[in-house]
Amino acid sequence: MTVVVVTDSSASLPAELAVDLGVLAVPLHVLVDDREMREGVDECEIDYGTSQVTTSAASPGELRAVYERALELSDGDGVVAVHISRQLSGTWEAGRHAVRDMDAAHRIRLVDSLSAGLGTGLPVLAAARRARSGETLDVVYDSAVAAASRGRAFIVVNRTEQLRRGGRLTSAAAFFGSELVTKPILQMVDGRLELREKARTRSKAFTKLVAAAVDAAGEDGAAVAVQHLGAEDAASTIATQLQSLIPGIREVIISEFGPTLGVHLGVGAVGALVVPGGCG
Structure with missing residues (x-):
């Protein structure tokens, strides 16, 4: 198999591109009053002008579930997870906690994109294209880090x-x-x-x-x-x-x-x- 690339929904990758490259996305959360919605999964009707809307990161449990699925799909080749900047969201830190207790933690590499939106999505594309061409876990990881640092x-x-x-x-x-x-x-x-x-x-x-x-x-x-x-x-x-x-x-x-x-x-x-x- 090949390395599988994971990101979060904030990366905003066009759906057809993500599907074509086999990228998995963990949904982040939008909270409106007492309703919690998963970005990219639940229908989100939002009044962007109100202060009553907040957001939250994916939980370690949610991230772990997707990492485990990605590991299975990679047949052990590994996972590179590229997430929104840790300065803007708790998602990267939640990912670190998710990986910490996993048996195959050494096969999962986390990347801080140092950005958000397609500033995260472009390093995801760099990694996913390397993965699709059959490159190793180290090469896929390095390509994501390099694209993030240049972005x-x-x-x-x-x-x-x-x-x-x-x-x-x-x-x-x-x-x-x-x-x-x-x-x-x-x-x-x-x-x-x-x-x-x-x-x-x-x-x-x-x-x-x-x-x-x-x-x-x-x-x-x-x-x-x-x-x-x-x-x-x-x-x-x-x-x-x-x-x-x-x-x-x-x-x-x-x-x-x-x-x-x-x-x-x-x-x-x-x-x-x-x-x-x-x-x-």
């Missing part, structure tokens, strides 16, 4: 209130002054979400977003992803711009942020994610 993520949001309230934004909000007259551009740095710069209008924020992604992609080809929440037209436009501006672009994936990220980012969020050198 860069930039996000435009309308407001940072939800991120600050959830403790997922590290920089001082005073950096921006009034968000009523500026649009924040965020970036992932070592797994943390930080304020990068500001723009006076949404269109200028998107221009800065594209410029940051193009600069990060370099000139030797890159894998690119664009994500959004309720901003399909803007995401499509940005993807087209990136395709024309990044030399030797390897692939472009467009998808919507799932509920566990959308709750914190808010409607209108758009992200650009790049892995220089690609995920092949």
